[in-house]
Amino acid sequence: MHISCNNQFAQLSLLDCFASNFENGNLDAARETVPQAEWDLEIRGDTNNSKYRVWFYFAVSNVKNKQVCIFNVINFSKGRSLYREGMTPLVRSTKRTHWQRIPSRNSFYYKSPKHKMNYVLSFIFEFDNEDEEYFFAYSFPYTYSDLQKYLYQIESRKLSFCKRELLCKTILQRRVDLLVIGKDPRGTRNSLSQIESRRGERRRVVFVSARVHPGESPASYMCHGLIEFLLSSTPLAQLLRKHITFMIVPMLNPDGVFLGNYRTAFCGLDLNRQ
Template sequence: MKITAQFDSGNIEVISATDPSDIRLAIRKDNASDFYQWFHFRLHSPHRELHTLKIINVNDSAYPDGWKNYQAVASYDRQTWFRVDTDYNGQELVISHYPEADSIYFAYFAPYSYEQHLDLVQQAQLHERCQLVELGETLDGRDMSLLVIGEPGEGKRRIWITARQHPGETMAEWFVEGMLERLLDDEDAVARSLLDKAVFYVVPNMNPDGGARGHLRTNAVGVNLNREWQAPSMEKSPEVFLVRQMMLETGVDMYLDVHGDENIPYNFLAGSEGVPCFDARMQSLEQNFRQYLLMATPEFQNEIGYEVDAPGQANMTVASNWVAQQFNCMAFTLEMPFKDNDKLPDDLYGWSDVRSMKFGHDSLTAVLAIVDQLR
């Protein structure tokens, strides 16, 4: 029996793995950080019996409440990820599974590897509407890639989408893949109508170093990118520095920063009510977009989410708040669950990579509904 995490986005430490009924594991912290929650590993075992895998350090993880009612995902082919029996007993996360093949992968959520990311941007740039722009490099020397979709022109809205500032929130890049698939479909009326009115600037992966290293929340040197937007640097947060620099060149009329939430089992939006420039116009835009998204997909809801910031009390180091204030535009943080969407539960898959992609696809209907109101 062998357990390994020596691959792209792998994360686990083996405490003991000799008895299938008592495998003991621990999640490794992000480099130079105390954050940890993401895991991804492979179990190879010839034993056809119930395997009990206990992750023993979950109580001190970044979001211990996130383990309540959580089910890990597993895959035999690394394509289809399904939920497996998982129990949080207050001390350990216990995964119980009877392997049907010699090798099986387990993860916190369906992974989105750096290789998949490279495939995504390379395939997208083959479309005549799409340009691949390399903004610079990360601290580990990976490319910071921007996809520009549509032809810039007078009067066109500038819509920015970023994903995976927190690298373990892989549902965010699945969301972007679904969005791109529709946006680059020549026969899709919503996409064609949108690109007549707007140009999309899409960063599918804001944190490729963290993703490849198996981090939950930080980049290569332990920096939380979504707290760097007021004063990023090439020394600590080049990912934000480079994207922010391009935003200042292009301008922004709408912004979605796509994330995943460990605790809340719903899809929801966090707005920019606490920024100094928030006014009746921005309030109307936010309310309208939420209503359009409710009409576009039953996966979205608007009752449960984060507490709204008091006027003038927003954390301006957060991406959506900085963008809203800098460009006086509608800016949201979009959150998806690691668990399931309790509004539409699915016992086999929970909230999944496929559902994230479909949510990205459907969200463009709401963007089309709001685009003429953005300026």
């Protein structure tokens, strides 16, 4: 059986087995090579730029208890990967929502003679509850909605030293947010390196951004941790806020993140090369 889909928001299987029709999802096709046991999977290329194929995030349902499956991701666009260094894909389910890594003994990254010596990621998984839906991902997902929820929580705290601003909107009308953290976040900006407070003090600026490449989801977790620290009441955080203004763009490419792209924005461009 070969299941193919050119629309990332459509269901991938008439049998309701595979899906990527959710935020940040990516899977283009699945071919059953051994009935009910092994599948070759293809990643959808980035929107309007199909040469980038690295990020995957998909769901599997309609499984059987104790069913063991082998999944082969066969069309990565590059061979260099942390999978070569021991990284493994992630899994969660509808009832067990915390991501866990596939054990290294069940994950393999190798050049496959069956696939023109391209690099293939193969991993083995045993399903244990036929009533659950299972999700598999390249790395820990951190979605646009995750960020918006977090920024709303920050905004609701009404901190005097933190201001959320709308920097701009994307082609698809998603927010590109800016967080300004410091002693006087509503001061006047004279340059990228300095800001003038309402009392005329000049303050140094530190600019931080994340997720220019949507597939680099660990950057969002690092940025999240940095924000948490800078908003904390620890003496060091208070000292930094007193002398420095931090300008943070937590997600530079929200369209790419939402669409499940690896490197580009909706327009197909790598924003880090513009």
